[in-house]
Amino acid sequence: MLKARTVRKPTNVEEKPSFDENTFGLEYPHRLNVYDRPPAFDVTLEEFETAALDRLRVLAEIESSAVRGRSWEETKSVTGAHCKKYLPLHSSSAKYIDRDAERRKDILGHFVLRLAFSRSDELRRRFLKAELTLFKVRYDDSDMAEREAFSESRNFNWVKVDDEEKKVIRSQLFSVYSGPKATREALFKQETYLKVRWTRVPDLVSHRKVFLKGGWAYVPSREQSSIIFQEFESHLEQALLLTAKSLPRLDEDTRLDPILTNLSKGFLAGVASGWNDDQIDKDHITADMIDSLSKHFPLCMQHLHFKLTKDRHLPHFGRLQYGLFLKVLGLPIDEAIAFWRRSFSKITDDEFNKKYKYNIRHSYGLEGRKANYSALSCSQILIPSNKDSNWVCPYKHFAHENLSTALAARYQLAGTDLSEVMATVKAGHPHVACTRVFEITHAAQGIKKGEGIGGGESVTHPNQYAAVSIELEKASSGTKSEAMVVG
Amino acid sequence: MDATAMPTFYRRIYPYKSIFLWLNHEHNPTKLFTHREFAFTLPGDVYLRYQSFANAEEFKKQLCSMTPTRFEIGPVYSGRPRDRKTLRPSAFVPVQRELVFDIDMTDYDNIRTCCSGAAICKRCWGFIAAAVKVLDKAIRDQFGYQYLLWVYSGRRGIHLWISDQEAVDLTDDQRKAIVNYLTVVATSKEASKHLNVRSNGVLPSLLSNALHDLGTIFDSLILKDQDLFSDEQAWLALLELLPQSMRGTLEAKWSSGEKNSSAKWDDVKGVINGLKSQSPAAFNTALAAMEDIVISYTYPRLDAEVSKHRNHLLKAPFCVHPGTGRVCVPVDPSEVDMFDPAAVPTIGQLLEELDTIREGSSELPQEHHNDWEKTSLKPYVDMLDKYCLRLVEEARHARREAPDLTW
Numbered sequence: 013m014l015k016a017r018t019v020r021k022p023t024n025v026e027e028k029p030s031f032d033e034n035t036f037g038l039e040y041p042h043r044l045n046v047y048d049r050p051p052a053f054d055v056t057l058e059e060f061e062t063a064a065l066d067r068l069r070v071l072a073e074i075e076s077s078a079v080r081g082r083s084w085e086e087t088k089s090v091t092g093a094h095c096k097k098y099l100p101l102h103s104s105s106a107k108y109i110d111r112d113a114e115r116r117k118d119i120l121g122h123f124v125l126r127l128a129f130s131r132s133d134e135l136r137r138r139f140l141k142a143e144l145t146l147f148k149v150r151y152d153d154s155d156m157a158e159r160e161a162f163s164e165s166r167n168f169n170w171v172k173v174d175d176e177e178k179k180v181i182r183s184q185l186f187s188v189y190s191g192p193k194a195t196r197e198a199l200f201k202q203e204t205y206l207k208v209r210w211t212r213v214p215d216l217v218s219h220r221k222v223f224l225k226g227g228w229a230y231v232p233s234r235e236q237s238s239i240i241f242q243e244f245e246s247h248l249e250q251a252l253l254l255t256a257k258s259l260p261r262l263d264e265d266t267r268l269d270p271i272l273t274n275l276s277k278g279f280l281a282g283v284a285s286g287w288n289d290d291q292i293d294k295d296h297i298t299a300d301m302i303d304s305l306s307k308h309f310p311l312c313m314q315h316l317h318f319k320l321t322k323d324r325h326l327p328h329f330g331r332l333q334y335g336l337f338l339k340v341l342g343l344p345i346d347e348a349i350a351f352w353r354r355s356f357s358k359i360t361d362d363e364f365n366k367k368y369k370y371n372i373r374h375s376y377g378l379e380g381r382k383a384n385y386s387a388l389s390c391s392q393i394l395i396p397s398n399k400d401s402n403w404v405c406p407y408k409h410f411a412h413e414n415l416s417t418a419l420a421a422r423y424q425l426a427g428t429d430l431s432e433v434m435a436t437v438k439a440g441h442p443h444v445a446c447t448r449v450f451e452i453t454h455a456a457q458g459i460k461k462g463e464g465i466g467g468g469e470s471v472t473h474p475n476q477y478a479a480v481s482i483e484l485e486k487a488s489s490g491t492k493s494e495a496m497v498v499g
Numbered sequence: 500m501d502a503t504a505m506p507t508f509y510r511r512i513y514p515y516k517s518i519f520l521w522l523n524h525e526h527n528p529t530k531l532f533t534h535r536e537f538a539f540t541l542p543g544d545v546y547l548r549y550q551s552f553a554n555a556e557e558f559k560k561q562l563c564s565m566t567p568t569r570f571e572i573g574p575v576y577s578g579r580p581r582d583r584k585t586l587r588p589s590a591f592v593p594v595q596r597e598l599v600f601d602i603d604m605t606d607y608d609n610i611r612t613c614c615s616g617a618a619i620c621k622r623c624w625g626f627i628a629a630a631v632k633v634l635d636k637a638i639r640d641q642f643g644y645q646y647l648l649w650v651y652s653g654r655r656g657i658h659l660w661i662s663d664q665e666a667v668d669l670t671d672d673q674r675k676a677i678v679n680y681l682t683v684v685a686t687s688k689e690a691s692k693h694l695n696v697r698s699n700g701v702l703p704s705l706l707s708n709a710l711h712d713l714g715t716i717f718d719s720l721i722l723k724d725q726d727l728f729s730d731e732q733a734w735l736a737l738l739e740l741l742p743q744s745m746r747g748t749l750e751a752k753w754s755s756g757e758k759n760s761s762a763k764w765d766d767v768k769g770v771i772n773g774l775k776s777q778s779p780a781a782f783n784t785a786l787a788a789m790e791d792i793v794i795s796y797t798y799p800r801l802d803a804e805v806s807k808h809r810n811h812l813l814k815a816p817f818c819v820h821p822g823t824g825r826v827c828v829p830v831d832p833s834e835v836d837m838f839d840p841a842a843v844p845t846i847g848q849l850l851e852e853l854d855t856i857r858e859g860s861s862e863l864p865q866e867h868h869n870d871w872e873k874t875s876l877k878p879y880v881d882m883l884d885k886y887c888l889r890l891v892e893e894a895r896h897a898r899r900e901a902p903d904l905t906w
Contacts, residue, residue: 133589184704210642211669214676220696220703224680227643227665 040115043103044150044162046244047251051120059117060124061271066098067121068275071142076470078141079436079444082462090468091149101150103158127268128275130255135276140252144245151237163236168243173205173230184223185230204233213238277395297342299351305341308481310446310474311406312393313337314422324358329402331368333388335375340387340475345376389473390443407442423453446471450481457484505566505819508846511853511870513562514817514880519555520887521648521662521816522572524894528554531595531667536573536580538812539565548573548812549580568821571812596809598644598666598674602630604655606800610733612725619655621839625724627657628835629716630799633709634659635832637681641705642666646890648883649830651843653820657830658813662890664897671808678806680705683798694791700783706794716797721760727796728760737763740792742785745770816883817876819846828879829886844875 055063073094077087095101101118102109122143129139151159178185185200210229216222216238222229231239297305306317316334320326326334331352338348349372353364370379377384393403406415416434419425425433429452436445447470451459464470465480523532537550537558547565552558562570574593578586604611604619604627613622631649638644638661646662661667669677683696683706696703702710721727728734734753738746745767752758752766771789774782805811818827824845830838852874871880 184708209665210677211665211673214673218676218679220680220705223704224641225643226640 038104038115039112040119041104042162042165043101043111043115043154043158044147045115045119045122046166046247047119047122047126048247049119050123051116053116055120057267057271059120060268063117063121064124064128064271064275066117067125069098070094070146071125071139073468073470074142074145075138076441076444076447077468078145079439079441080448080462082468086462086468087145088149088152090462091146092153093467095146095149103155104161105155105157124272125275126252126255127259128272130252131259131276136249136252136256140245140248143248144241147244148237148241151240163240166243168239170206170208170231170239173207178205181223181225181230184225206231206233206236206239208239212242214242277391296344297347299343299347299354302338302343302351305478305482308478308485309337310471310477311418311422311449312404313474313478315404315406315418318422320355325356327402330404331371332375333393333403335372336385336387337474337478339376339385341478345373345378348372348376387473387475390446390471393474394442405442405446407437407445412438419449423449425449425452443470443472446477450477454481454484457488459484504846504850505568506563507850507853508819509559509562509566512849512874512876513559514869514871514876514883515555515559515562516869517880517883517887518816519558520891521883524662524890526891531575534575534577534579536576536812537815538571538573539567540569540571541565541567549583551580569818570815572815573812574809593809595667596669596811598661598669598677599806599811599813600634600659600661601652601802601805601813602627602634602657602659602799603652603802606802610721610725610727610796612727612730612733619840621841622724623655624838624840625720628838629720629797631657631659631830631832631835633712633716633797634681634799634801636712637705637709640708642677646886646893647832648816648886649832649835650816651825651828651830651838651840652814653818653825653827653843654823654840658827660813660816664894669809674809675807678801678803681799682801682803684795684800694795696791696794697787700787702790706798709798710790710793713793713797717793718761721796722764723761726760728763729757734763737792740795741767741788742781744781745785817880826876826879828876829882831882849874849876 070091074087074091077090082090099118099121101114102111104111125139129135154162173181182200185205207228207230210217210222210224210227213222213229213231213235216231216235217224217229221235222231224230302317306314309317313334316326316330319330320334335348335352338351343351349369352368352372353361356364356368359367373379375385388403390405393405394408396403406418410418412434415437416430419430419433433445433448433452436448447464448461450465450471451461451463462468465476471477519528519532520526522535523529533551533553535551536548537552539547539550541547547567550561552561573580574596576583576591577594578591580591583591604623607623607626611623611626614620635647635649638647644661644663644666646666648660648662650658650660652658683694696706701707706713728737738749741749748770749763749766753763758766767789771782771785774785805813814827816827816829819825820827824847825840825843826846826849828843849871853870856873871877
């Protein structure tokens, strides 16, 4: 395990600012951050990794929101929920909370991921997009004071339009407002304008939301965020390029490199959050129950189950992937041996005992080095650590025709549902497709589009898929029986 | 065309110096020229991309030896295009490019009566002239650009090249933004339907500023010159754009008898004025519809895809249009109304002019540099040279302003 060896980052030591009303005496006075100051403090390797992983969870969810076409409001609430869980960041006025610690973690996570994701164009682009969304979400739920303090703290290179100039362009700006003349007058009077080169607010120009004159865009203060977002984006874009250039020097650090490589792999698979085996209480299941439970399985496991029933056999990696899944699902060792013995009906007891029993017991940690193996998560299946590993994710490894046949056969998917899932697969987002299938097949239990396996979370582990599915069935049958009692 | 025509044109007439200066912004070759992609179309439809040259002399040499039927100018890349195979893909990306616009007559086919398709006459040039005036003004006033070079495309369209430093540096996203801002009339097939540019019923300032000019153009071009609405299909299309309640009255008036477009437009105005006293709300809606009609018939129709990406190639000025033989000459936007596409010199005409010079003078000229000076191409090259002079001056000024970082 990595423990408490400290990583010292080269820093130019800065003096802590003295207490000041506006900064609440904080080392990091602003909740919003454009990350122009690298973390200038000691961190342990563990902190280094956790800060990055937690941030990655949030960013991965933002990415999956974009892929699944969630609206801005949905994205905001899902991201907000994730942030609260993994990356809380309270406002400067919050009490009884170590805001500096939160902010340190925020900054650390950002910079670690910056290191991890600056290594390719693709990663840079995706990181930039996700970070920008995160920034927008945070900007959106910051209060006015927070935003103002932030925008005062940096030079955004805008020019305030003075009253003289406002008068000159009055007739032009006036047309933007609607309603009776008096209201428009009042609105115009209140509004303050900022002047920037039009190239800095391309989105506002694109939608004709600003008045242009001589290449200057007159941005009303309510659209000010556009300038800030653009600044954030171009600043980070530059910074990522710079980081990319200095990466070769970092490769020498053997402690950091594996962590960074793992992080970038996780992001590429679109799966970050870990799902722990101990998250379900293990109601023991028996070999007889597996067939009827299989309707709760994600497609990978359904496929293996179907293949096993059909061929009366599974190849090594199939046995391992499915066997560990069943173990975590709650199948004890005796039942497991019974299950596999029965399934391999073409071979003799003797052959089974010789060739397979040992392996099954081994996977339960009863033989050999007695390691307690956990079931494979989606990211392990999608990006095997060993080249020869032959795991199966149907959404990634199946030919498209086979996949769509399988979806129709196992889940009775058809029509727009099927084509939607297939489109996601073709766009290269297996976990999103899987999550969507979960939503479709659990619509009867009230799962709506975008909800995922609860709270908008995506599928990241086959066992998590099955556990939630079983849970949902229990819950709905529970309410039914209660209703009957009441009725 | 005779086989020696193109070689002679490239050898004696093509104004390399002017084109070099126009692309390069200064006399010593910079990346703006050396890292620039040229693409040649060779006889037999062979398309040769990623040509690049160290200076104007090399540029001329290559054109003379390859004699493309036409050639196009692309972006400035981060490396020399001709070295691209030795560069990593990430080290070879488009970085700069003049901001370009393309207006093509075909986008006006549903509202011009005189010709269609590839054909163009002095009368349909009116549409191009109107587009040039409106767009030129909008870009100068609102985006503040000053170096706008309009170039006749040789047949039925016009290109605009903007060389201001800021315009050259625009990213693709910024280019998309300016195109979206300026695109009012969709040029797709289902165009000419209702315009959708108002927010809360108010026209964006882009259009409210231009409305007066557009009104004048509508009157002279659509109503008088093209007399568009004397055609039944055209006036039925016009009715579609007006509020439902007005259609019946007008249709009754127009279906019998041959009224010209101005009379029909007067009818529209008459009906709308009638509404003024009855229902102010209906009057305002109808007035807005009328403005929208004026805009959708006269506002420049842009070929948006050309402008959106830096790596789009566009035919170079002073090329010969392979179909018409006309040279793609610069057009002065302030005199665009007087411009007659039929009066643009053709390659045949220019070569003839050269021949007469040779016969007229006693001694045979040894050198063939700048022979364009002796042909009717001269005023056009002069126009570009004058423009380049301003551009070079501006670039020098900008360099002087910039902080000196060299020691």
